[in-house]
Amino acid sequence: MLVVGGGYVGLYVALKLQKKIANAGGIVTVVDPLPYMTYQPFLPEVAGGNIEARHAVVSHRQHLKQTELIQGRVVSIDHANRTAVVAPADGGDNFEVPYFDVVLSAGAITRTFPIKGLADKGIGLKTIEEAVALRNKVLDRIEVGSTMTDPAERARALTFVVVGGGFAGIECITEMEDLARAAVKNNPRVKQEEVRFVLVEAMGRIMPEVTAKQAEWVVEHLRSRGIEVLLNTSLDNAEGSLKLINLPDKTPAQEFETDTLVWTAGVQANPMVRSTDFPLEPRGRVRVLPDLRISGDEGIIDNAWAAGDIAAVPDLTGGGLPDGTCVPNAQHALRQAKRLAKNLWASRWDKPLVDYKHKNLGAVAGFGEWKGVANINLLGRIGLKGPLAWLAHRGYHGMAMPTFERKFRVIFNWVLSFFAGRDTTQLLDLDNPRGAFVAAATPAPKPAAPAAPAPAAPAEKAADAPQGGAKDPVKAEAK
Template identity: 45%
Template structure:
């Protein structure tokens, strides 16, 4: 009896989850054994992070349980810290205890990307990214906590620092995160008698001369006008020089204090690419052919943010590292794995760019779909419709739709649960208090 082929999928994001989901549907019983390795046991649908941060969608509704949807796969939680594509092994580091060495016959290498940072003084200590649900919810709680502080303090400098919010990077993540959080903060000011929306300072810093390049120059300019019309200070052609102790210094000479610094200035391939033994291009992306095979390794497939995949619709260029390509590449990749197992021809990945949609707050958005430009309410509705159709599983679609429906009748949640990041704080306080009080027993 022939042993099942061992398929190892590194990464449980868009590519990893969708590949595994398609493989478990297409492969025959006993044909292969699929193992998925991811740091968490869930996949985050990142386009909904701004809405989760703004309280429009429950945080648990924007993540999908890998163990639930990939019920025919083996799910391992940890980090792959090295790959040997010649020996066909991968080294796994677990959250606790000794690591493991995994053997495979076919490797799907899709560890994704991480935030691209710069050696700016104070950034590591003061900044936060916007790529995970944990960061989105922490940022939401943090903004609400800053409003609580501003309402409670009588110190002007403390108040000004609390009400200053800085976002660096004007791509999708930066613009959507800022727009949704500013919209939420403006809305909840009604519950803070001494805080007026005009008291808040929202600043978007972008090193280039345009924002939202994905939606085109015209719609980018329109978005810029809308943000500035809401009182948001957008600085184009400007860089962050320093953020030591929350003191923001820009290269145009501006200096002020801020308790909130969100870094969304691009992404870069996961550092695992450098210990993978796979060929890389000048941007540290794994070199791949159009059929998503890694150059020189016919048993290794790759796709997504970490991969340099030729764009057949634009000869000479590589596919953009975005969710649209990742999801579609995952389908082609899974089909090519099945074709490889069954001795059939693989097909190249080819996908014409469909367009982009972005939310700018409740009932506000911008979009360019197949060359058609939308703005305001129609674009916001298109954004929700498109992403509702793309989020995995009927369960999550219904839950997100329910959140939106309830939002038509009730105000969004404005409670900060910041203490959830340090749940032992109150218990430790009780222990310290007990130690100081003489026992009466």
């Protein structure tokens, strides 16, 4: 069995089936360019310094003992011939991997728009590497900005912008703001009122997963912390200074400079699916039935499965996206993976399959320590905000984190932060770790040799020397 992608779906499908398939004489193969699964709901807390980066990921090698792991990227699939082409992560030659069943679980990537300067200046919050880089960037800009004397340069360094008012954007900017406050307290050269945070959202409201009343409270909460919230506003240009426009009338809104631009404005299905022979829906996701089998206009495609952000899974509860599919989030991905594993194994023995149907339990979001909002669907809809919502956020995600070992590490991080405070230690030169060694190993240039003294100029004849070769008058007198 080939599993394309080792994220939420891929990890859980392999965990649930590796032993069963091995006992039946087969093998589960997981192909992913990364050696770990990233629990993305924890990325804002990693960026904010509350969770150690390695604790927000789950090692494939450590937990998939009976799975064949290939670190690479599936570049194409020919399901008619049951083969996939893999490009290894080390840049070697592509090779084919045969399979019997295939599970598409390559997830989603950041969705961007053709905005000038965005690719050069922006950073996303989709990977653990981005979260670590963002944390270090915030701390670096505050430290560097505190020594600047030019007002314009200082303002640019201390301005932080997040584009996207969904869960990721709100949690990101609030954790960054909490981190900045902690850093400013330790730096007497900069004042909190100098640090500027700006949230840019194209829609007229933020966080569509919560009620309108809760969304309004979140905006008020952000503004009470000094965060500027710009609704109905879009980023028009990121070259040089940021140029924002008002969407209703397309008029210029603001223009200012920043060194930190975070893009969290949505996701899209991994484009690798375009290099397969599977049917896609208009948004670029694989078409699947409620039982998670891939199906097209000509019917079910045997031995092909998909789930998570890469699949258009019908939402049988009626509470999903406008097109009737499940919202692309971790809650659905984790539960779809478990259902897919059960259905795939049942199909091997010609047993009936069960449709995926899961009522959304609600939404929880953390806005930094003891701050948050939650919309919980249990015995009715329960709206929470403040400390209770923050506790609900940590409780849910602490339980949802895959594997007991990782749960323990994350909870220990929280306990440690409760007593020791948020970690504001900046790690430098992660993008150039050999810099110090190269500098030490490079021979110092030899000092330049001292310049040779200039040759003495030939003695000039005295202007008052006697003409005609007369003797020196002093010597003549001595005689």
